Structures are given as structure tokens and as C-alpha cells.
Amino acid sequence: MNVMQRAGASAPLEIRISDKTYAGADGNAVQAVKGLDLSCPGQTCTALVGPSGCGKTTILRIVAGLDAKFSGEVTLADAPIEEARIGFIFQEPTLLPWRTVEDNIRLAAPDLSARALASLLDQAEIADKASRFPGELSLGLARRVSIVRAIAAKPDLLLLDEPFVSLDEATAKTLRMLVARILDDHAVTALLVTHDLREAVELADQIVTLTARPARAKSVRQISTPRAKRTAAFRKKLLGQIDRDAKSR
Ligand SMILES: Nc1ncnc2c1ncn2[C@@H]1O[C@H](COP(=O)(O)OP(=O)(O)OP(=O)(O)O)[C@@H](O)[C@H]1O
Numbered sequence: 463m464n465v466m467q468r469a470g471a472s473a474p475l476e477i478r479i480s481d482k483t484y485a486g487a488d489g490n491a492v493q494a495v496k497g498l499d500l501s502c503p504g505q506t507c508t509a510l511v512g513p514s515g516c517g518k519t520t521i522l523r524i525v526a527g528l529d530a531k532f533s534g535e536v537t538l539a540d541a542p543i544e545e546a547r548i549g550f551i552f553q554e555p556t557l558l559p560w561r562t563v564e565d566n567i568r569l570a571a572p573d574l575s576a577r578a579l580a581s582l583l584d585q586a587e588i589a590d591k592a593s594r595f596p597g598e599l600s601l602g603l604a605r606r607v608s609i610v611r612a613i614a615a616k617p618d619l620l621l622l623d624e625p626f627v628s629l630d631e632a633t634a635k636t637l638r639m640l641v642a643r644i645l646d647d648h649a650v651t652a653l654l655v656t657h658d659l660r661e662a663v664e665l666a667d668q669i670v671t672l673t674a675r676p677a678r679a680k681s682v683r684q685i686s687t688p689r690a691k692r693t694a695a696f697r698k699k700l701l702g703q704i705d706r707d708a709k710s711r
């Protein structure tokens with residue numbers, strides 16, 4: 463039984479990072495996060511938006527349990543984050559080049575049935591790429607594989623670090639729609655890092671804008687309108703509101 467099944471599906475992700483300081487190679491300390499205190503409701507998507515270098519990847523790595531050198535605490539459903547099953551979609555797809563698409567996914571999700579795999583590949587529109595190797599794929603296709611790989615393992619928590627950067631707008635749009643569908647269908651708790659407010663407004667249920675380094679929350683806004691019902695006009699209005707929030711402090 464995983465963490466979420468134990469604690470109830472909508473239990474929150476709590477992130478408290480009072481301090482994260484790197485010891486720089488030149489001997490100077492770099493404080494990346496200071497006084498961040500966030501509650502992300504279960505089965506919703508929280509977007510962290512902030513300027514380049516403010517500490518976004520640092521926060522995701524801490525939440526993923528990949529970096530334990532910080533002051534604070536991260537829990538999912540009141541349990542230490544180490545107990546949670548986490549799907550991480552990195553900015554770089556990080557696929558194993560000597561394994562096929564199917565094997566890359568199976569490695570992360572050994573119990574996945576053939577039917578479930580086929581359905582996920584279908585959803586991501588890469589059914590015809592199952593026996594290809596990562597080197598044969600464009601960046602957009604490789605990102606699709608890494609999205610499928612992350613969700614295939616049925617994670618308690620899905621972490622996405624700038625999953626749409628360096629893509630042309632048409633590909634980025636297709637992938638945003640794929641992620642939106644996954645968020646709706648799988649009811650997973652997700653944390654999406656982006657520097658692009660428009661992505662956040664399209665995908666998130668809660669948007670947190672971060673200060674410049676060291677990162678802390680500058681504004682938090684909840685969006686109750688379902689993703690599918692967010693019209694262009696709605697998104698534009700919200701963008702304006704968040705922009706004002708960000709400038710008001
Ligand atoms: N391993 C490290 N050692 C020293 N300093 C680091 C290390 N990793 C990150 N930093 C510094 O911490 C700060 C935050 O980095 P981080 O990668 O978290 O920012 P980011 O918001 O993800 O940036 P970007 O938008 O460019 O992806 C930066 O000043 C960075 O140089």
C-alpha cells in the first residue's frame with residue numbers, strides 16, 4: 463500500500479524549507495531557499511513560478527528526496543517524503559539510450575500490464591514508437607516518453623521541472639494538453655516548476671510565485687475553475703491578477 467492509500471487520497475504535500483544554502487566551489491555560500499512554507503492540497507497541481515536561478519530546481523530536488531542537506535521538513539499525507547512513490551519529469555528526458563521506449567517505461571513500472579502500457583502510449587500518441595531507441599526520437603517525443611514513464615509507476619506525487627522548455631510552440635501545446643489530461647485522469651498530486659506564467663494558468667490549481675533567490679513564496683492563488691473550462695479570456699484575467707500580486711510586494 464502506498465502513502466496516499468494509507469492516508470486518504472486528498473492528504474496534502476507540506477513543504478517547509480527554512481534554509482537551503484549551497485557551499486559554492488569558490489568558498490562562497492549561496493542561499494537558494496529561505497523561509498518557504500507551502501501546503502499543496504492532495505490530487506491537485508501546484509505551480510511554482512519564479513525567475514531564472516531563484517531556486518526552483520533546488521526546491522523540486524528537496525521535495526523529491528534527492529537532496530537531504532537543508533533545514534526544514536517535507537511530508538506527503540503526514541508521512542516523510544522518503545516513503546512516497548515519486549514520478550519525476552526532469553527538464554532533460556533522462557532516458558536510458560540503450561533501452562527501447564517500451565523498456566524505459568517498463569523499467570520504471572515493472573508491474574504495468576500490456577494493456578495499461580498500450581493505453582498510456584496511446585494517450586501520449588507514441589504507440590508507434592514503442593520499439594524505438596531514445597536516440598531516434600525528437601526532444602518532443604522523448605519528453606512524451608518521460609511523461610509516460612513517470613505516470614506509469616502510479617506515483618503518489620508527480621514532479622515536473624520545466625517540462626515544456628526548448629520545444630516549438632505547437633509541440634509545447636500538445637504536451638501541455640497531454641499533461642492536463644494526465645492530471646485530470648490520474649488525480650495525482652503534482653508540483654510543476656515553470657518560469658512561464660501562461661503554463662501555470664493553463665495547468666495548475668494553485669499558483670505560487672516565488673521571489674528572486676533566495677526563493678520564498680511571494681503570492682499564492684487558488685484556481686477553482688476546472689482546467690477544461692478555462693477560456694482564453696479567463697486565463698488572461700488571471701494572468702493580470704497574478705502579475706499584480708507579484709508586483710505588489
Ligand atoms: N550544486 C550546487 N552548488 C552550488 N550552487 C548551486 C548548486 N545548484 C544550484 N546552485 C545555485 O543555487 C541557485 C538556485 O539554483 P536552481 O537551479 O535551484 O535555480 P532555478 O530556479 O531552477 O533556475 P533555472 O530557472 O535557471 O532553472 C542558483 O544561484 C544556482 O547557481
Ligand SMILES: [Mg+2]
Binds near residue numbers: 518520
Ligand atoms: Mg531549474
